[in-house]
Amino acid sequence: MPKKIKLNGPVIGDGSAWLYDWVGIPYISASRLSKELDNARGDDVELYINSPGGMVFAGSEVYTLLKEYTGKVTAKVTGVAASAASFFLMAADEIKMSPTSQLMIHNARNGAEGDKNVHYSNADMLSGTDVSITNAYRLKTGKNMDELLELMNKTTWMNAQEAVSFGFADGILFDEENTLMTVTNSISGEIPPDVEAKLRDVLISAMLKDGSKYNDRSGLFAGLDLSSIMPQITNSIENQNEEQQESAEPQNKEEKQPMKLEELKAQHPDLYNEVVNLGVTQERGRITELNALATAPGAAEIVAKAISEGKTAGETAMEIVKASAERVANEGTRRNNDAQNSGVGNVDSDEAPGKPDPEAVSKAEADALTAEINNMIGGRK
Structure with a gap:
């Protein structure tokens, strides 16, 4: 049987552990975890995590201990894994989310006092720390640094389905039959990358086929009727889970109304603006090429x-x-x-006549x- 290790409370440095012990507050520290792992003697372990995060460098030490452990490490998020807890979580060999749990990632932060040079130095340190944190996320999710920094910059909260969809977790506890539907967008309003790619292809293909004109005053494509492709966009958003799960059984659903252009713009403004800006660039390029002729x-x-x-x-x-x-x-x-009308053909020439x-x-x-x-x-x- 795997050894169960409960990791509840804030992530703290070893120097503060005595205070938490004295007042009886649960905490996570490298020394405490090291003792638990030593007692496990290389056997498989299961971590039960409910932590709001804490000190970045203490979290880095915990991450390293888990990565070096010889047995299999399974992490189960029972409540929340936020901030520092979210990145030491990435050291586990397998990550499972409780259906009611949350995962949160954000930028590193601290307080500083001093002149402008102190604050400049502090800003550089925080930027470097953010990049360091992405290394843990990158090894787990496969996302690139820029994608992760963007998610951190927005302070992204993920429920169980979103954590799995984004690659931060491997599965959901108590969901052996995979019946929980994958959500279509994160709490921060972001569209999952696979859906975004599908929508972009649908919209851009329609623009190129339509040959639309861009009206600089209204900011809208004068010749493009997006209403004709709204059923495709709606299906891409609402049915993505069915496409990903090949083994899922067909389900009877009520017929859904196609998403209106106004709804797409309101619900996903970043995608709407990106597609519009791309269309503007293409249209202006077309007009420039034509004017050259x-x-x-x-x-x-x-x-x-x-x-x-x-x-x-x-x-x-x-x-x-x-x-x-x-x-x-x-x-x-x-x-x-x-x-011929001028009669030049009737004028005698010194040369021999000919055609x-x-x-x-x-x-x-x-x-x-x-x-x-x-x-x-x-x-x-």
Whole structure:
């Protein structure tokens, strides 16, 4: 049987342990845990954790002791694992959350007195400490440092489902049949990364297909009807758990109404703004490319129409080339008719009469068309 170790109370340094012992307050310290692990003699242990956190460096010492222990370490969060307790928790080989428990991560903090140099130094120390803490989270979750620092900066609270979804825990206690549904967003309002990726793909694909225009005054896409893709967005958010759990049995559900654009903007403003900003950048790039073609002779009207109709620069360039070819051919015909009407063909010449060389005429027309295309693209070949 695994040895059970109860870790309740704040995480404190060994120097303060005597005071907590004297007043009878439960605590977590490296020395106390070390004695428990020595008594376990390498056998498997189960940690029962309910702690609001405490001293970062004391938590680091506890983390190291658990990582070095030779037996299997299973951690069970019975109440809360917050702050320093959340990162020493990451040392366990397996982490289980009680269905009613919580996990919280945030930035390191302390108090300081002194001049500006003391505060600058303190700020640097805290920034470095935050990065150090992410190392424990990174080894467990696989998330990168920037993702973790963002979660810490927002002081992210996670219930059991969210802790598992984000990779901070491996399972939920008493949920052997995996019946608890995974939630769609964290307490901080963040959308899980897999759902965010799906939504981004759906929205961006719709924008590119629609060829929408961006209205700088209203801040909205004038040509994009997001209501047509709301059922896809709703399904991505509400059915993500069913897609992840291949073994889950189909369940009868009431038909849900598609999420409205206003609801997406209100519930997930960061994703909404990110998609809109990306669309703005793409649209402005398209217009810039089109305007670069407008310098070609006769191209201004074609470009203006292409901008309003949402056409790409490639499509528009082909229209300009076609129009240029027709213009050159028409110009050649017009000049030939002018020559005939002028009667120049009836004027005697000192040279022997003859017809124009067909190859020379074709070459002249080709040279004219080439000049038109080069002028359109700025002379690039």
